[in-house]
Amino acid sequence: MDSSPSKLNAVAAADVAHFAGLGIEVEDAGSGQLGARYNVDMLGRYAGDASVAVFPASTAQVSQVLAYCNERRIGVVVQGGNTGVPGGAVARRGEVLLSLRAMSSVREVDPVAGVLVADAGCVLADLDAHVQQFGFIVPLDLASRARCMIGGNVSTNAGGLRYLRYGSMHGNVLGLEAVLPDGRILDALSTPKKDAAGYDVKQLFIGAEGSLGVVTAVAIALAPRPRATQLAVLGLRDFASVQRAFVQARHALGETLSAFEFWERRCGELVVEHMGHPSPLAAAHEYAVLVETRGAVERHDAEKMDAFLAALRADGLVAEAQVLRAPDAVAAAWRFRSDMAAAHARSGCMHVYDFSLPPRHQAALRDATRRHLAALGLYGAADSLVTDVTVFGHIGDDNIHLQIVAREFGGAIEDVVEPWLYEWVGGHGGSVAAEHGLGAHKAPFLRYAKSPVVIDTMKALKRLLDPRGIMGPARHICQA
Amino acid sequence: MDSSPSKLNAVAAADVAHFAGLGIEVEDAGSGQLGARYNVDMLGRYAGDASVAVFPASTAQVSQVLAYCNERRIGVVVQGGNTGVPGGAVARRGEVLLSLRAMSSVREVDPVAGVLVADAGCVLADLDAHVQQFGFIVPLDLASRARCMIGGNVSTNAGGLRYLRYGSMHGNVLGLEAVLPDGRILDALSTPKKDAAGYDVKQLFIGAEGSLGVVTAVAIALAPRPRATQLAVLGLRDFASVQRAFVQARHALGETLSAFEFWERRCGELVVEHMGHPSPLAAAHEYAVLVETRGAVERHDAEKMDAFLAALRADGLVAEAQVLRAPDAVAAAWRFRSDMAAAHARSGCMHVYDFSLPPRHQAALRDATRRHLAALGLYGAADSLVTDVTVFGHIGDDNIHLQIVAREFGGAIEDVVEPWLYEWVGGHGGSVAAEHGLGAHKAPFLRYAKSPVVIDTMKALKRLLDPRGIMGPARHICQA
Structure with a gap:
């Protein structure tokens, strides 16, 4: 592909001077490398090698950076909160690191339609706190909420904790603004929920991980803020029971169901042993399940949960079931679940x-x-x-x-x-x-799950929108 | 654009013989035209001029038809249930009409994940009836449900009556299979809900109206079948009150809200006068609203509705409010709303x-x-x-x-x-x-709502995937 990094030029002092001359904030390590904040991913697994980071403060400045880099064939890596897992947001070949950190304004909240328009560099938790005053939530929640940015959430097609309830970015993102690799500004920042006017071009940027341009702003459909949350912990004897309980939960808890998580017995043992957390269940069971509901009326949700658990017991599906309503107990059960990976790592x-x-x-x-x-x-x-x-x-x-x-x-x-x-x-x-996402290393495995025609189409889209291959070289679909 | 129909060849007797020789069902009107079933749209506004229709019975046959037409530069128009509104599914320049009618099998239902995989020619109402046995609904409902086909629903990005609750095709379609204009089969028919592996290529076909290829099968995330439905009719004095009532409904009815429709006084008068339906409201009001809920427990929904209406009354937002629970009354109120366009047409x-x-x-x-x-x-x-x-x-x-x-x-x-x-x-x-959708005539107006860069990108996508312009010529994005 054209996007071979060997065709790209290294960033030079003159380039840095050019960015600075445009009034764009630049951090330049000269012949050295930038610090860990920009060069090392959150989990510490990928060490980047960027020597220059730019911090455009507007869509126009992003456009200036990309147009220049495209003209000079200089590679660009886009970084939001740098909380990605597969290493997609750190430089690998000395690319210019383009951070969205300086673009962090809320552009608009429509409290009637329930729509938020925000700069890509807004932090997810900040946006969620901002829309609370209007009675809404951002329909996405991630462990990295206090650092990750909405542009990165969209660019990585983030899933998160309550996907089951609120669905995907492909449905919740109503519009976006992106700068194409050649500097053109693609203004698809519309907010209406129904739109059937031509190809939904914005979808390409959802999950593109910065490989087709830079997402600079996002319009998102908000969800009503739930007034009640409850959590049940179940003990079950086999995986068939877990699946049957899930089916029953969807129907009995219906519109209130917001999460359904499971783990096998050994996972729980490791958490108890290595994290020191007490099990939320009294006995050991082959499988444990967390069922969460979020709803508008607490008493209704409690009645639905009680009826659901009674039916599970009547069917002999659960060996143990506890409903947690005290905030401390709910938090402890979620912590037990969240620390599962850490417990394995310690073992x-x-x-x-x-x-x-x-x-x-x-x-x-x-x-x-x-x-x-x-x-x-x-x-x-x-x-x-x-x-x-x-x-x-x-x-x-x-x-x-x-x-x-x-x-x-x-x-x-x-x-x-x-x-x-x-x-x-x-x-x-x-x-x-x-x-x-694919990040720095998963694309070679795409072929096991995607057909050749799908992968060929992905590559053709990359060539179409980034013919010089400046965006996120040596990663993502370039490596498939 | 390359897709100028002037570069396309007319379908000839030898082409028909070729299709028949492949074992593909063909309807051939010779030098005349096919009947109204395939040549006239549902509303009778667009008269097509196809003389040949093909009815492939498999994805392989669709591939054979497109590969051949692409090679010979013969235009192809895709037709599902022929219920489209803007004339996108009838031939305009004697193109071959490719009907999905012969591809109507359900491929799979996963009752645990709640996923349906079906041929594009399956009728929406049939699919909804099929998944009822598993306790699910297809999360899409349209007035044309008894005729429209799921491939057409996806290809037109159909919205429908309960979009507010169930969201868009871009979120609900998990995967699809499509045949590209050159005959290659794009197998993106995966079913998992979370997928962040590369560009979401299938999104391009959602709303493409057959202009990028033929959608032959679809995987859709199902929703739990609600156990209770109720409808309230409100009378309000101004549009500001309608908006405030909507905001309150989202928060008070929360997860149960499934529709919120409004009409102004004059619309209601026309329905009474020209359709002979009695108004569902006792008095005349500047605005009327229908609020529907669908939920898992009828009593909970009724309590939420009662509390919502009490709050509206306390705030002085509604002049009149009635909750309809008798099926006849609910059906009559929906009919009053549904016949609104017809009433205008009669006036x-x-x-x-x-x-x-x-x-x-x-x-x-x-x-x-x-x-x-x-x-x-x-x-x-x-x-x-x-x-x-x-x-x-x-x-x-x-x-x-x-x-x-x-x-x-x-x-x-x-x-x-x-x-x-x-x-x-x-x-x-x-x-x-x-x-x-855009159909036969709306694309020239795209520029009033989409930016030039968005429209240019749409055209580039069309050229990329259909370089010979055989799919749906003289319509859709070709005309922008």
Whole structure:
């Protein structure tokens, strides 16, 4: 592809002077590198090598930067809150780092339509706090809410905690403004909910991870702020029961259901052992489930939850069920769930995989992985290299986390499960990137879950909109 | 553009023989034209001129047809249930009409994930009936439900009656299969809800109206079938009250709100006068509103509705409010709303416009139109050419219908309101096509609501995916 980074030019002192001359804020490390704030990702797994960061304060300035870089064939990496997981927001070949940090104004709230228009650099938690006065929430919530920016949320097609209830960015983003690689401003910042006037061009930028241009502003449909939240914790004996409970929850809790999370027994044991949190359940069960509702009237939600649990008990589906209504207990149960990955990491060398997969295959993925590793002599004996293979995740979002904990990191495990895992997931109707995007390294595995024609079309779109390949080189679809 | 129909070849007898030789069902009117079923749109406004229709029974056959037509540069128009409004599904230059009628199988229902995979030619009402056994609905409902097909729903980005609750096709379509103009099969028929693996290529086909290829199958996220429905009818004194009532409804009815429709007094009078339906309200009010809820527990919904209405009364927002729970009364109130366009048409020569517009501008559009016409001496006097200018629509979806009823049809009215109306709507953040698409004639008005860069990008996408311009020539974005 044209986007080969070898065709790109390194950023030079004259370029920095040009940006500064335009009145654009620049941070320049000269012949050295910028600090960790811009060069190291949140999880510390990707070390970038940018020496120059620009902080445009307006869409016009973003346009000036891109037009210049496109003309000079200088690579650009876009960074929002730098909370991405797969390394998509740090420089890899000395590209100019374009930060949206200086574009952080709320442009408009329409309290009747329930629409927010905001600069890409607004922090998610700040936006959610801002719309609270109008009785709304931003229909997206992530663990990184206090740092991640709305432009990055849109650019990475962020999923988050209550996707089951509020749906995807593809439905909630009503419009956006983006600067194309050649500097043209694509103003698709419309706010009406229904719009069937031609191709929905903005959709291309949702999940493009900065590879087609820079998202500079976003219009989002807000959701009414719920007045009540409750959480139930269930203990179940097998994965079939988990799936049946989910189906019953959707119908009995209906419009109030906002999250449905599960973990297997071993995950809970690791949290108790390594994080010191008490289990929210009195006994040990093969599977545990968190069911959350959010609604307009607390008493109605409580009655629905009670009826749902009574039906589960009558069907013999749950061995234990507790409804948590005290804020402390709710927070503790969510913390138990949130610390699951950390508990695995403390128990050994954790190799974690994040996939989309239809619910019926979620436990089977774990079983198949165990068999695969056992057949290779890597799992199942007291001294096996792999000590644990576990699953937990979001049934309602078709999103699963698979952990392989071993006595050592790296090749010995990765070589035998990659691409085997991607192939298994693709073969069972899943996706190799559920909510964290392709970033710096996942594109080579796209072919296990996307057909050649789909990948060819992605590449053609990249060539069409970024013919010189300046946006996010050496990553994302460029590597497929 | 390359897609100029002048470069296309007419379909000939040898082409028909080729299709038949492939085992594809063909209807051939020889040198004449096919009948009204395929050549006239549902509303009888567009007369097509196709002489050949093909009815592929599989994705492979669709691929054979397109590959052949692309090679021979023969134009193709795609038709589902032929219920489109702006004439996008009938032939205009003797193109081959490709009907999805013979592709009507349900491929899969996942009752746990709540996902339906179906051929494009499945009728919407049939799909909804099919998924009822699993406790789900298709999250889309249209007046044409008994004839329209799911492939057409997706291809036109259909909105429908409960968009406010269930959202857009861009959020609900999880995957699709399409045949590209050159015959390649784009298999993007994945079903997981979260997917952040590269560009979401399928989004391009949602709303493309058959201009980028043929959608042959669709995967859709289903919604739980509600167990209770109720309807309230409100009388209000001004449009500000309508907007305030909508805001209160979103917060008080929360997750149960499924529709919020309004009409002005004159619309109701026309329905009473010309359709003979009794008004659902006892007195006359400047504005009337229908509020619908759908939920899991009838008593909870009733309590929420009662509390909502009590609050409206306490705030002095409603002059009259009635809750309808008897099925007959609910059906009658919906019929009163549904027959509004027909009532206008019976009262004179109706010119109807369907726009997206933020709620705060919806009544202002009507007022501005009245002033515009009055300034030209066309409205406001007893003998004016225009007898009524009215609005009704869907506040919750930002979707409004503007009716201009005159003593005669055509030019005298259209010449003074077009493009004036499109310009007004575009200037107030609206869209010139809310849910009916561009079809045969709306693309020239795109420029009033979409920026030049957006339109240029649409045209570039068309050239990229259909370089020979065989798909739906002389319509849609080709005309922008």
